[in-house]
Amino acid sequence: YDDSYMPRAVTSIPFTDIARTEVLKGPQGTLFGRNATAGVINIVPNKPSDEFEGFAKARLGSENLVRVEGMVNAPVTDTLFLRGNLFTHQRDGFTESVTNGGDYRDEEFIAARGVALWLPTPDTEIQLAVDYEDRDEMPRAAIGVSKYAYQGSDDPFRGKDQHDVVGANGEYNSNRNNEEETREMYGVSLKLNHNIDDQWSVFGIASYREWETTNLQEEDGTPAPRRYLDTNNIEESDIFYTEMRFNFVDDRWNVIFGGNYSQEDVFQRTDIGLLADSYMQFLSGQLLPEFGFPSDPDLHAWDLFADSDDDFWLLVSNLAGGIAALPPSFAGTYFTETMDNTGDFVNWGVFGDASYQLTDTVRLSAGLRYSYDDKEYSWQTFDQNLDWPFAPARVAYDPSQTGAPEDEWFDKFTQKDDWNKTTGRLVADWQFTDYAMLYGSVATGYKSGGFDGQSFQSFAAGSFDPEEMTSYEIGVKGDFFADALRVEAAVFHHELDGRQRSVSKKDGPDDPTASPGVINSDEETDGIELIVTWNITDTLRVAGLTTYRETESISEQYFNAAGDLVGGERDDSDTNTAYTLKFDWTPSVPVGFLLVHMNYEFVEDPGPDDNTAIFATGPWYFEDKKRLNARVAWSNDDDTWEVALWGDNLLDEEYASNPGGFAADDLGVFHTNIEDTLTWGVDLRYSF
Numbered sequence: 001y002d003d004s005y006m007p008r009a010v011t012s013i014p015f016t017d018i019a020r021t022e023v024l025k026g027p028q029g030t031l032f033g034r035n036a037t038a039g040v041i042n043i044v045p046n047k048p049s050d051e052f053e054g055f056a057k058a059r060l061g062s063e064n065l066v067r068v069e070g071m072v073n074a075p076v077t078d079t080l081f082l083r084g085n086l087f088t089h090q091r092d093g094f095t096e097s098v099t100n101g102g103d104y105r106d107e108e109f110i111a112a113r114g115v116a117l118w119l120p121t122p123d124t125e126i127q128l129a130v131d132y133e134d135r136d137e138m139p140r141a142a143i144g145v146s147k148y149a150y151q152g153s154d155d156p157f158r159g160k161d162q163h164d165v166v167g168a169n170g171e172y173n174s175n176r177n178n179e180e181e182t183r184e185m186y187g188v189s190l191k192l193n194h195n196i197d198d199q200w201s202v203f204g205i206a207s208y209r210e211w212e213t214t215n216l217q218e219e220d221g222t223p224a225p226r227r228y229l230d231t232n233n234i235e236e237s238d239i240f241y242t243e244m245r246f247n248f249v250d251d252r253w254n255v256i257f258g259g260n261y262s263q264e265d266v267f268q269r270t271d272i273g274l275l276a277d278s279y280m281q282f283l284s285g286q287l288l289p290e291f292g293f294p295s296d297p298d299l300h301a302w303d304l305f306a307d308s309d310d311d312f313w314l315l316v317s318n319l320a321g322g323i324a325a326l327p328p329s330f331a332g333t334y335f336t337e338t339m340d341n342t343g344d345f346v347n348w349g350v351f352g353d354a355s356y357q358l359t360d361t362v363r364l365s366a367g368l369r370y371s372y373d374d375k376e377y378s379w380q381t382f383d384q385n386l387d388w389p390f391a392p393a394r395v396a397y398d399p400s401q402t403g404a405p406e407d408e409w410f411d412k413f414t415q416k417d418d419w420n421k422t423t424g425r426l427v428a429d430w431q432f433t434d435y436a437m438l439y440g441s442v443a444t445g446y447k448s449g450g451f452d453g454q455s456f457q458s459f460a461a462g463s464f465d466p467e468e469m470t471s472y473e474i475g476v477k478g479d480f481f482a483d484a485l486r487v488e489a490a491v492f493h494h495e496l497d498g499r500q501r502s503v504s505k506k507d508g509p510d511d512p513t514a515s516p517g518v519i520n521s522d523e524e525t526d527g528i529e530l531i532v533t534w535n536i537t538d539t540l541r542v543a544g545l546t547t548y549r550e551t552e553s554i555s556e557q558y559f560n561a562a563g564d565l566v567g568g569e570r571d572d573s574d575t576n577t578a579y580t581l582k583f584d585w586t587p588s589v590p591v592g593f594l595l596v597h598m599n600y601e602f603v604e605d606p607g608p609d610d611n612t613a614i615f616a617t618g619p620w621y622f623e624d625k626k627r628l629n630a631r632v633a634w635s636n637d638d639d640t641w642e643v644a645l646w647g648d649n650l651l652d653e654e655y656a657s658n659p660g661g662f663a664a665d666d667l668g669v670f671h672t673n674i675e676d677t678l679t680w681g682v683d684l685r686y687s688f
Helices: 276-291 310-319 456-461
Strands: 018-025 039-045 053-061 065-075 080-091 107-121 124-137 180-195 200-218 230-249 253-275 334-357 362-381 413-433 436-447 467-480 485-506 515-535 540-555 558-560 570-574 578-585 593-603 625-635 641-648 679-687
Touching (some): 253 276, 362 456, 413 456
Antiparallel strands (some): 018 039, 053 679, 065 080, 080 107, 107 124, 124 180, 180 200, 200 230, 230 253, 253 334, 334 362, 362 413, 467 485, 485 515, 485 558, 540 570, 540 578, 578 593, 593 625, 625 641, 641 679
């Protein structure tokens, strides 16, 4: 964004006042560096200009949507220009909380950006930009669909749900929910563009971004204390990024070379919250079968031994190997397991890229980049302070997995690793008409390895592998038949070694909870991509996009969310039918301009594979996606006013993610996240 690398944790910021968004497919490691194995999304905001201008926009819609944005661009002098915009957004969620708080997944944030552009000489631009975001809303909607969910309903689109997340005071109330997601973030950047002469130019940037987040959310999807589980992810992180590059251009050569450096400091605390009630439900599932009781997720030790005194529970604690078997007097007691992770990540690289115009129609391009990554990462958990002689068994963060002596379990454990890679590209293109070209390319990309933070097994096992991509592509791009038809077609072969995929996994078959983690897989993909745009008339245009892929893959073995050992075998798959159709019509109207836009997207769902854990079925899961969106906009002759009506998911289809959750297997509680059904509204814009 704005020539700076954006970590994944902050890519959801509300980008506004955008000049263009570039989607660059395939490995882009030469110029864009790390984490560009599959491509890059390059977002370019508008720069300040020498004209006084601005706009005010509003979007009003269903679910009480209110989105307002304003922008003003003002020249201060002949060489100093300012541009600022403010953006606010509010929207209700699709599922109502039957107790307190907002709708599940309601949205509320404010964002602002200010830019100053100074031209000290005709050949020099210096830009200072500052942005800010403040977000306070509900986290992702964990709609319960197990038998313990609200009213025992398994319908994720029932419109109501009940959660019982404990807040900062630590007091449990099944009729009160304290879920919340917050983020406060700011960024600042300083850029220099200078033309040294007619052929040479230099660009430089230094940027800094800092953010603090909290994410207290439901993990069981029920109001049942014996199924209780929450998580709170607290993060305080920052990144410094700098880059300098030189550019040489003449009649035949276009050469870029330079280097970049970044340092990212990460602190993340993850609290897993339990009630004594749910902790004892976990423990009942593990211990009662050892004493001859049947394995039953509804069987609870407190029901079997309700009248037993503390001496009995102390005896059970001893028999269980010195772990806490809490008595019923602890009912409603809230406590947490905590994992602190810190990261110190350094990346630097040097690169060069050159294009040479071999003839008037043939161009050759080549580039190389050397990248180096150094990562230091830590894990630390803490003792749990319960008024009981024995500590609770761990449901997630078990420090014994480190292999360290017991008296060191609450120390900080640190790992360090580094990776380096040289990547590059080679491209040849032939401009066989004034408006069409053929091209062939070979490109490589790289993404460094790293560490999983949610398990001490990751400390014992070390870092996961880097991701490396080699891509071969042949294609054609151009306008044909007097510019009536635009075609972009490509045939490609990708070899992806060590693909890093985030999955929900367990440390072993008896691990009581699942957590997100990274696994590596090797993949080979052959495919074609086709984009066709047809200008039927001066006022009517249609377009279509489709992709077909055949993939062979093999992933490392892991225990999925159900505790089953999966992976390790070759999997052959074909891309199911997927396409997008677009329609744009600008009919003549007596006053102003009218634009009618529609797009339809179809994606065939392949269904679950052998590695997928299934906890619930229904007509909302693994369904083919059919989405129809439309917008009708009118603007006046001067394009200073615009009024538009819009609708998304006009077919009102219902889609939800495959139900799961950290305790889906052991506690029998699973939840899903729903996609938006039909939404509609009006857009208003005034420009000056």
